[in-house]
Amino acid sequence: MDAVKLATWNVNSLKVRLPQLLEWLGAQRPDFVCLQETKLEDHKFPVAELEAAGYRSSFAGQKTYNGVAILARPPLAEVAAGIPGFADEQKRVLACTAGGLRVVCLYAPNGQAVGSDKYEYKLRWYEALRRWLAEELARHPRLAVLGDLNVAPEDRDVHDPKLWEGQVHVSEPERAAWRALLALGLQDGFRLFEQPEKSFSWWDYRMGAFRRNAGLRIDHILLSGAAAADCTACTIDKAPRKLERPSDHAPVMAELR
């Protein structure tokens, strides 16, 4: 099979970011793109604009919050939204099969604050995710899980571990939930390769965080063993974060041979 380029990008409103996305698709020409925080109801999804750019779309959206989508050059099959058996109004999960690859797009709950209701929801969501991904792995040996997982797995994924210690995104239960995904046999695509120190995928809009590189690595590409064996690169593209009116997240990309 030809090389396949995968990407994930939390666009923080597809309506606002569509021009940047189209520009970026033209420059990077990925084969699959998982989007998060589209914040668009399905009838407002820009199907025609993306089709003109060469992409088929599948999406599960809602007004104001959340919303996920998968863009793909090859035809999409077996499209499914949500985690089976986990009732959830929030549109955070979408899966499809295309080009010989099973692709899962995730927007994990933020968690707000350790101990809050939203934090408990985040941990329950992760437990349901783990159960489901175990089944997906059994069904699809060539599996890629991409998205905004809202967990910085290790201290090196945090600009200031001391400042963040115990906080949401780095708390031990969240990191344990991340490790439980790895224990299924998924691998952190980014760590398959040597990477620059202080590599992050999200920077707060406030306090000049991007300029100071005060970020977190919370957007991830997880690969099954078969997919990881074929992975030749995994990088974070900081260029879109430098644009005017950017998303607070940068895209993460991987290449499979």
Place this chain on the structure above:
DNA sequence: ATGGCTACGATCCGTAGA
């Protein structure tokens, strides 16, 4: 430094993100 951005849907402020 508990935020001093940004997007949204509601009105000129509250909620949420991370």
